[in-house]
Amino acid sequence: MYDYDLLVVGSANADLVIGVERRPAAGETVLGGDLAVHPGGKGANQAVAAARLGAGTALLARVGDDGHGRLLLDSLRAAGVDTVGVLVGGAPTGVALITVDPSGDNSIVVSPGANSRLLPADVRAATSLFHASRVVSAQLEIPLETVVEVVRNLAPGSRFVLNPSPPRELPAEVLAACDPLIVNEHEARVILGDAGVSDEPADWARLLLAKGPRSVVVTLGAQGALVCDGSGVTRVPSVRVDAVDTTGAGDAFTAALAWKLGAGAGLAEAAAYAARVGAAAVTRRGAQESYPTAAEVEAL
Numbered sequence: 001m002y003d004y005d006l007l008v009v010g011s012a013n014a015d016l017v018i019g020v021e022r023r024p025a026a027g028e029t030v031l032g033g034d035l036a037v038h039p040g041g042k043g044a045n046q047a048v049a050a051a052r053l054g055a056g057t058a059l060l061a062r063v064g065d066d067g068h069g070r071l072l073l074d075s076l077r078a079a080g081v082d083t084v085g086v087l088v089g090g091a092p093t094g095v096a097l098i099t100v101d102p103s104g105d106n107s108i109v110v111s112p113g114a115n116s117r118l119l120p121a122d123v124r125a126a127t128s129l130f131h132a133s134r135v136v137s138a139q140l141e142i143p144l145e146t147v148v149e150v151v152r153n154l155a156p157g158s159r160f161v162l163n164p165s166p167p168r169e170l171p172a173e174v175l176a177a178c179d180p181l182i183v184n185e186h187e188a189r190v191i192l193g194d195a196g197v198s199d200e201p202a203d204w205a206r207l208l209l210a211k212g213p214r215s216v217v218v219t220l221g222a223q224g225a226l227v228c229d230g231s232g233v234t235r236v237p238s239v240r241v242d243a244v245d246t247t248g249a250g251d252a253f254t255a256a257l258a259w260k261l262g263a264g265a266g267l268a269e270a271a272a273y274a275a276r277v278g279a280a281a282v283t284r285r286g287a288q289e290s291y292p293t294a295a296e297v298e299a300l
Contacts, residue, residue: 010043
């Protein structure tokens with residue numbers, strides 16, 4: 001019996017967001033709108049997105065003993081996330097500097113802060129959380145060695161989902177545990193390197209699967225997604241909406257997919273649901289503030 005549908009191991013940041021008419025080129029200064037501060041970070045985002053959909057969710061993360069850390073804890077608890085695994089102190093809370101243009105596209109620079117102090121020892125100390133969780137999700141805004149330790153501490157029968165963002169080369173041990181590995185176009189190209197010579201996303205999915213994951217999902221924005229496992233590649237259509245802000249939409253997709261997989265859905269079915277969740281998220285500004293409830297997803 002599992003206490004949690006989803007355990008997220010990852011980052012928690014304060015998002016400092018400025019709207020701009022266009023994102024600056026190298027060496028250029030542009031004027032923007034008023035600064036807005038939102039709770040964010042890929043780990044905290046996924047935890048909030050899953051909890052808002054109704055999943056029993058816990059987060060293993062680290063924040064600073066500061067105002068940004070308190071903002072994050074308040075947001076997590078308000079969404080229904082169990083914060084027993086959120087460690088406090090060791091460094092300032094991580095910060096993401098985000099510019100958003102009128103089309104909703106964004107550019108992000110992250111200062112990891114306390115996220116870089118989430119260490120393998122913290123994972124080992126949280127063994128009870130892993131054994132209580134049906135699915136475990138991670139990203140790469142925490143140290144890679146911590147993600148490796150997550151894989152080594154998975155409970156028998158649990159499922160591991162990884163969004164390798166920001167992307168980097170992954171150890172075979174981590175790739176072999178992924179079910180699925182979830183990537184966008186940029187992440188796929190970085191992980192594939194010289195092997196990713198094709199311009200066809202279906203080829204990326206097959207090449208990524210050949211690297212060792214049990215399954216792969218390639219997200220394609222407005223073009224939907226591709227899912228790939230031993231049975232082949234399947235396209236999942238997108239949901240057409242008027243995008244306002246894409247910040248955090250990928251995190252909502254990953255959280256929804258992980259939750260549905262844990263509930264017994266097939267990969268294509270879970271990805272189709274996740275696409276609807278991601279579409280709902282881009283119709284509102286912010287990351288965590290934009291995440292829909294299950295009822296809102298059904299109404300989309």
